[in-house]
Amino acid sequence: MDRRKFLRSVALTGAAITTMKEADAMSILSQSFQTTNAAAKYDLVAVMGGEPEAMFRKAIEEMGGMKNFISKGDKVCIKPNIGWDQPVEMGANTNPKLVTEIIKQCFEAGASEVKVFDHTCDDWRKSYANSGIEDAARKAGAEVLPAHQESYYKTVSIPKGRNLKTAKIHQAIVDSDKWINVPILKNHGGAQLTISMKNYMGIVWDRGFFHANDLQQCIADICTYEKRPVLNIVDAYRLMKTSGPRGRSLSDVVLSKGLFMSQDIVAADTAAANFFNQAREMPLENVTHISKAQQLGLGTMDLDKINIRRVRI
Amino acid sequence: MLKKIRVTLSVIILTLVTLYFLDFRGFIPEGLKFLTEIQFIPALLSLNVIILLSLLLLTLLFGRVYCSSICPMGVYQDFAAWLSKKFNKKKRYKYSKAKNILRWSVLGTTVVAFIVGFNFLVGLLDPYGAYGRIVTHLFRPGYLAGNNLLETIFTSFGNYSFYKVSIYTLSVSSMIIALITLFVIGYMAWRGGRTYCNTICPVGTTLGFLSKYSLFKIQFVDEKCNMCGLCSMKCKSSCIDSKNKEIDYSRCVTCFNCIEVCNRDAMKYKIVKRKKEQIAQAMPAYTYIKEKAPQNSSTSEKLAHSKEAVKTVNESKRRFLSASLVTGLAASKLLAQQISGDILPKRELKRQIPIAPPGALSFDHLREKCISCHLCVSKCPSRVIKPALLEYGLGGIMQPKLYFDKGFCNYDCTVCGDVCPTGAILPLTVEEKNHTQMGQVQFILENCIVYYDETSCGACSEHCPTQAVHMVPYKGHLTIPETDTSICVGCGGCEYVCPAIPFKAIYVEGIDTHNIIEIEHDEVEEIVIDDFGF
Numbered sequence: 041m042d043r044r045k046f047l048r049s050v051a052l053t054g055a056a057i058t059t060m061k062e063a064d065a066m067s068i069l070s071q072s073f074q075t076t077n078a079a080a081k082y083d084l085v086a087v088m089g090g091e092p093e094a095m096f097r098k099a100i101e102e103m104g105g106m107k108n109f110i111s112k113g114d115k116v117c118i119k120p121n122i123g124w125d126q127p128v129e130m131g132a133n134t135n136p137k138l139v140t141e142i143i144k145q146c147f148e149a150g151a152s153e154v155k156v157f158d159h160t161c162d163d164w165r166k167s168y169a170n171s172g173i174e175d176a177a178r179k180a181g182a183e184v185l186p187a188h189q190e191s192y193y194k195t196v197s198i199p200k201g202r203n204l205k206t207a208k209i210h211q212a213i214v215d216s217d218k219w220i221n222v223p224i225l226k227n228h229g230g231a232q233l234t235i236s237m238k239n240y241m242g243i244v245w246d247r248g249f250f251h252a253n254d255l256q257q258c259i260a261d262i263c264t265y266e267k268r269p270v271l272n273i274v275d276a277y278r279l280m281k282t283s284g285p286r287g288r289s290l291s292d293v294v295l296s297k298g299l300f301m302s303q304d305i306v307a308a309d310t311a312a313a314n315f316f317n318q319a320r321e322m323p324l325e326n327v328t329h330i331s332k333a334q335q336l337g338l339g340t341m342d343l344d345k346i347n348i349r350r351v352r353i
Numbered sequence: 354m355l356k357k358i359r360v361t362l363s364v365i366i367l368t369l370v371t372l373y374f375l376d377f378r379g380f381i382p383e384g385l386k387f388l389t390e391i392q393f394i395p396a397l398l399s400l401n402v403i404i405l406l407s408l409l410l411l412t413l414l415f416g417r418v419y420c421s422s423i424c425p426m427g428v429y430q431d432f433a434a435w436l437s438k439k440f441n442k443k444k445r446y447k448y449s450k451a452k453n454i455l456r457w458s459v460l461g462t463t464v465v466a467f468i469v470g471f472n473f474l475v476g477l478l479d480p481y482g483a484y485g486r487i488v489t490h491l492f493r494p495g496y497l498a499g500n501n502l503l504e505t506i507f508t509s510f511g512n513y514s515f516y517k518v519s520i521y522t523l524s525v526s527s528m529i530i531a532l533i534t535l536f537v538i539g540y541m542a543w544r545g546g547r548t549y550c551n552t553i554c555p556v557g558t559t560l561g562f563l564s565k566y567s568l569f570k571i572q573f574v575d576e577k578c579n580m581c582g583l584c585s586m587k588c589k590s591s592c593i594d595s596k597n598k599e600i601d602y603s604r605c606v607t608c609f610n611c612i613e614v615c616n617r618d619a620m621k622y623k624i625v626k627r628k629k630e631q632i633a634q635a636m637p638a639y640t641y642i643k644e645k646a647p648q649n650s651s652t653s654e655k656l657a658h659s660k661e662a663v664k665t666v667n668e669s670k671r672r673f674l675s676a677s678l679v680t681g682l683a684a685s686k687l688l689a690q691q692i693s694g695d696i697l698p699k700r701e702l703k704r705q706i707p708i709a710p711p712g713a714l715s716f717d718h719l720r721e722k723c724i725s726c727h728l729c730v731s732k733c734p735s736r737v738i739k740p741a742l743l744e745y746g747l748g749g750i751m752q753p754k755l756y757f758d759k760g761f762c763n764y765d766c767t768v769c770g771d772v773c774p775t776g777a778i779l780p781l782t783v784e785e786k787n788h789t790q791m792g793q794v795q796f797i798l799e800n801c802i803v804y805y806d807e808t809s810c811g812a813c814s815e816h817c818p819t820q821a822v823h824m825v826p827y828k829g830h831l832t833i834p835e836t837d838t839s840i841c842v843g844c845g846g847c848e849y850v851c852p853a854i855p856f857k858a859i860y861v862e863g864i865d866t867h868n869i870i871e872i873e874h875d876e877v878e879e880i881v882i883d884d885f886g887f
């Protein structure tokens with residue numbers, strides 16, 4: 041059997057098993073959310089029309105406040121997208137204002153420390169500096185950690201992964217009590233879209249393995265890593281509709297003023313993908329890692345079944 | 354007093370030049386670049402008339418101050434000599450005859466080699482370049498190791514002001530050359546002081562010739578001198594013949610050691626009586642270098658040339674692509690028929706033509722101007738420059754070329770051109786850099802993961818700043834790379850990141866003359882999103 045066929049049959053069996061267990065999916069979900077102090081009021085909050093920090097404030101308030109997710113003394117790690125040596129206007133990296141506000145609220149909720157990092161694609165010094173995130177995060181009192189060397193990563197096992205069985209994850213995540221995933225919504229040449237799940241690629245060292253072993257599956261696989269983010273906050277203040285993830289010019293960018301927040305990573309990405317679809321057609325089924333993650337029981341794509349709060353500012 | 358000034362000055366300059374080479378975090382102000390620009394050969398090659406004239410004037414006024422204080426290799430030799438004194442207290446120099454035949458033939462050979470385009474010799478012997486290589490290949494690993502040590506210590510206390518850097522050998526040959534240079538020149542200095550400066554160094558010979566006519570000179574005060582010979586024992590250039598009270602000014606590097614050691618105050622640094630007319634003397638013929646066409650020569654000419662280049666490359670590429678498509682298709686058919694076939698023929702395609710750093714214009718320009726000081730190698734923040742072996746031909750050994758094993762050239766970076774003191778890599782604005790093509794992307798379909806495994810990848814297009822490689826629809830929801838060499842800058846992002854094994858599916862081929870590319874951008878269209886979409 042050639043490798044492709046083999047992979048395909050593995051995928052099929054896998055799919056069969058997970059559909060059988062569809063009902064269990066929610067229990068896995070609730071399990072991973074037990075880290076929170078109280079149940080959030082909504083499964084997903086979507087906000088439109090404000091500045092990044094204002095939209096975040098609104099969303100977290102609707103979610104019952106940061107205290108719901110961060111407890112006193114927590115060591116918190118925030119993972120924005122800082123992948124590129126691009127300025128804020130290009131929408132290639134998470135908005136620094138959003139990062140600042142999240143850090144502030146983490147401290148207000150009693151976090152003992154907040155760390156910020158990303159395994160960048162462009163030169164990390166330039167990306168950290170020119171994205172504006174390094175500066176913003178430091179000013180807000182967070183520590184900005186390097187992530188450009190293998191020695192900063194720890195090997196962890198990914199038992200629920202299909203293709204990906206182990207991964208090297210940045211120690212800031214591994215050693216944290218809670219972590220928050222803060223992607224930006226962008227088009228992506230290979231994965232079609234990069235949102236919360238694709239943002240996981242910045243916590244791992246060996247991204248080449250992902251690309252070489254079915255990128256979409258590996259993206260879904262890495263999200264099964266047992267330490268889930270307590271929140272996924274999708275920055276859609278600007279969205280990059282074309283030439284992503286790096287972007288070429290301002291014509292790639294739309295000032296869309298949106299923000300999505302959910303503990304359910306699949307729901308967050310589904311919502312953001314639908315939002316993106318208005319700027320440029322992007323059928324959900326093309327972004328196969330989202331459905332793959334649903335199959336792995338990481339959340340639901342069925343937005344009608346969950347409790348969504350929509351707010352306009 | 355004079356000696357103290359000289360020592361202080363030279364220690365400061367040496368330290369700063371060295372740190373300027375080593376610093377990778379921007380601690381050292383960029384303005385210190387001038388310390389590399391005031392070096393003789395770089396000034397000569399970059400045709401920096403002002404600096405060149407100042408250096409000549411400086412020598413004509415004060416003698417070889419350049420050699421004693423500005424040239425880092427000179428100071429290194431003094432350091433080696435000083436060390437040998439520490440080991441052997443009784444060490445003495447003694448007067449020797451000038452090795453005129455040797456030094457003039459070395460200088461002559463170097464000039465001839467340079468004129469015929471064999472720049473390697475100039476690079477090898479230029480004291481500044483040679484010192485640069487020593488720092489880059491020998492000191493730098495130590496500096497980086499020190500940084501990593503500090504990082505470990507500080508990080509363990511929760512302080513993140515240091516970060517780790519990887520240490521590796523860039524080029525074994527350059528490292529060996531640097532090592533040999535360090536030892537040979539160090540040994541010469543240990544044994545006989547400024548021997549290198551007065552036998553081999555082409556700059557030393559040139560300036561030595563001029564300093565014979567300098568205004569200020571070290572001179573015997575006849576009535577005070579009792580010919581004790583202390584001065585010649587202290588003279589690291591072995592140029593004082595105390596018996597005859599004569600000094601060979603072509604070799605004196607104005608170190609003032611003699612003045613300091615003379616306890617009868619019989620050595621003076623002062624204006625020579627018979628004066629001035631020499632100053633007017635013209636520059637010696639050999640300092641003229643081959644006239645180069647002005648750098649900003651007619652752009653249309655350059656463009657025409659580059660278009661031609663693009664055309665030929667495109668043609669061969671088209672042929673190559675169609676050929677590879679045919680093979681690819683045939684192979685996949687074959688596979689469909691007999692499922693047993695596990696391995697598709699993958700191809701290794703290695704770069705045939707080297708990639709010169711952005712701003713190098715062309716191989717000819719680089720070869721002619723570069724003295725292989727490796728400042729660019731040391732300073733490139735992406736660490737993608739390394740010394741060439743024979744890729745540029747014999748004359749271009751050790752000159753910088755790009756490689757993408759450890760990184761790729763940052764789209765907005767212009768550091769190498771900014772630091773290069775000789776103009777071998779010309780400084781570019783970010784705008785110019787963004788439109789400079791130093792190589793062209795080549796895609797090998799049969800190595801590509803999307804083709805081979807039929808899974809998504811797109812790592813190349815992800816990294817491509819101009820979308821010269823972009824993803825186009827392929828089977829199902831898959832997208833596959835498509836390349837457009839006309840907008841490729843040759844940064845190597847795609848090559849570096851391509852995860853295909855054992856052979857990459859995309860790489861950059863060098864071009865011997867860089868092109869200016871045109872990138873079209875779509876109009877910014879106003880898109881208003883006023884709904885959630887779900």
Ligand code: SF4
Nearest residue numbers: 723725726727729773
């Ligand atoms: S190109 Fe590099 S090695 Fe050559 S002279 Fe310039 S800085 Fe030095």
Ligand code: SF4
Nearest residue numbers: 733762763766768769
């Ligand atoms: S422009 Fe490219 S090659 Fe030159 S220093 Fe910057 S990253 Fe290095």
Ligand code: SF4
Nearest residue numbers: 817841842844845847
């Ligand atoms: S070398 Fe590769 S990444 Fe760089 S511009 Fe060309 S195609 Fe794009």
